[in-house]
Amino acid sequence: MRETFRLSMAYLHTWLGLVVGFVLMTIFFFGSLSVFDREIDRWSVPETRVQAAPFPSFDKSVLPYIASVKPDPESVEHTAGEVIGALPPPDKLKPGDVTAYTNHRDPILRMYVAYDVPNKPRDPNLDHVHVYGYASVDPVTGKRLPDEVQERLAIGTGFFFPLHFMLHLEWMELGYWIVGFAGMVMLAALVSGVVMHRKIFRELFTFRPGRARLRSTLDLHNMTGVMALPFLFVITVSGLLIFAYLYLPSPTSLMRPLATAQQDAEAASTGLPVDPSGRPGQLASVDAMMAAAKARWAAQGVPGEIGTVSLIHIGDADAYVSISRDNVDRVANPETLHFKGTTGALLYEDPPASGIESVYGFFYGLHFQFFRHWTLRWLLFAGGLAGCACIATGFLFFVAKRKAKHAAAGVPGARIAEAFAVASVTGMLVATGAMLLGNRLLPTDLPGHTGWQEAIFWLSWVAALLHAGLRSRFGPGATAAEGLSPAWREQAWLVSGLAAAAAIANWITTGDHIVKTVGDGYWPVAGLDLVLLATSAASGYAAIRLGARLRSARAVRVAERAAGQEPAHV
C-alpha cells in the first residue's frame, strides 16, 4: 500500500494503534488489576476479610446447600433468550450438576448449580443449555455466606475482571469481540513496531529523559514496548486463546457432522456417562472420594489440596464426581480424577496432556495464574502496567508530533486525540479511585448498592473525558500549540486525592489501617492500601512536575514576548 514494506507497517501501527489503543489501555489496566482480583474482593467486601482456607467437607458444606440455592434471575433471563418456548418457572427447575471451587488465594468456596432445562436451544451450536444458580460457603465454618454478603459487589472478580475481557458489553457478545480484535491489533502493533525500527537493538538501551519531550516520549514507548515485548506478545496471545472457541468456531460450524461425531466419540471414550440414566441413585461419601484423590496424587509425587469438585447428574444412578487438584505449583493442566457417585470407585483418570494440550494449557494457565508464586504475580502485574505505559506513550507521541502542525492549520485532530488519551490514562484512574472510595462510603443497606458503585465508575470516567475535552481547547480558533493539556495535571491531582481518600476511608469504615494490616500480615488488604498510597504519591509527584513545567513554559513565553519575539514552536 505504502511505498515500502516498512512504511506500510508504520501506517498500520499509527492508525490501528490510535483507534484501538483506548480499548487496549482498558484491557491492560484492568487485566493488571485482575492479577489481584481476589485481594480486591477482600478489600471491597470487608465481611470476607479472612485467611484463605483449604477445600472444606463436600458432604457437609456443599451437598446440604444445593436445595437452598435459587436459579439466578439474570441467568434465567439470559437462557430464556437462548431457547425455543417458555422456560418452566424457576422453582420447578431441577439441579443437574453442581461445581464447587476454591483456590489457595480464596477464602470463599464458590458453588455453581446448573439446572437442567427441557427446552431446545435456538442455536444448534449450543449443545447444552442450563440455568445457573450461585452460592458461597465459608470454608472455615462450612456455613453458607449470608445472601446479603454474597450479593455484595466483589469489585475484583465481579467488576474489574469482566471489564478486562468483555468490557461489560454482553449484547451479542460484543465486548468479547472488541477485546479479541484489540488483542489482535496489539500483536500487529508489536510486530509492525519492531519492523518500523531499524536500530531496534540500540533503541532498547536508549532513554533520554532530559531531551525534548517528543524524543523522550518515543524512547519510553520503544523501551517499554521492546523490553516487555516477549511478555506483551505472550500475554496477548494467551488471552486470545482462552476465547478461541468463540472467535474461531469454524472447525465445528463448517464441519458440523464430522465434528459432532468426533466430539461424541471422544466423550464416550472416557467411559463417563454423558447423560443421566433416569434411575435414582444414592450418592456415596464425596469426602471419601476427595481423600482417595489426595492419596492418589501423593502417591504419584504431586501431593496437593483439592481445587474443584463437580457432581454431575445429581441424584441419578449414573452420577459421577470429578475432582481436580488446586494447581499451585505448575502453570498448566491440573490432575483430574472421576469417581462413580454411587460407589466412590475410580472411573477414569485424565491422561497426561499431549504436546498440543500442554502448549495450550501453558498459555491458559499463564493467563489465569492459578499458581502460587507471589514474585511472579507481581512481575505479571508490572508487565501489564508496562503495557499500559507503552500504549499511553504511543498516544503522547502521536499527539506531541502533530500538535503544533494541527494548531497552525486549525485542525482539532491532535487535541481530540489528547482528550481521549487523558481520559484513558488519568481518567481511568479517576474512575477506579472513585469506585473504590464509593465502595467504602456508600452504606451497604442502600438499595442498588452494586448499581451505585458501577454508576460512580462509569460516570466519573465520562466526566473525566468531558473535562479533558473542555480543557484541551480544540475547535475553531485553537492556538495552544505547545504544552500538554492542563487536564493532565488537574486529573493527576484528583487521582492522588481519590487514591489516598480510598485508603483512609478503608481505615475509617473497617478499622483495618495500614499499620494493623501490615502488622497482622493480612496482605490482601495491606497490599491494596499500599498500592493506593503509592499511586497517590506518584500521581501527586507527577502533578507537581507538570505544574513546574507549565510555569517555566509560561515564564519563557513572557520573556520572549517582552523581548518582542514570537514564541518558538516546539
Add this chain to the structure above:
Amino acid sequence: MALAEGEHAVMDSARVRAKPVLVASRFGAAIVGGYLFTYGFAALATLAGFGAGLPWSEAQTLAWMLGALVYLGALLWGFVPRSTVRAWAVLAGGGAAMGMAAWALSRWAM
C-alpha cells in the same frame, strides 16, 4: 523516529493522495478479509490435523493456536499490496476457498 527523513516525506505525500473510500476498504480487507482467511484456515487446518492422525479436539486446538498467528500475518499483510483489490481477493477469496474445501472434504470423509 527511526524512519529516514526521505521516508517521512514519502509518507506525507502518500497521505495526501489516499482517498477515504480506499482507506476504509484497505482496513476492511485487512480486518474482515483477514478474519475470513483465518476462519477458512482454522477449518482446513483442523481437518488436516485430524487426517494426519490427531484426535479431533487436539487438531482443533492446534488450529486455534496457528489461527492466531495466521490472523496476525493476514492483518499485517493486508496493508502491504499496492492494490486494495488484490488484498481483498487474496484474503477473502483464500478464506472462502479454504472454507469451502473444508466443508466439502469433511462431508466426503464421513
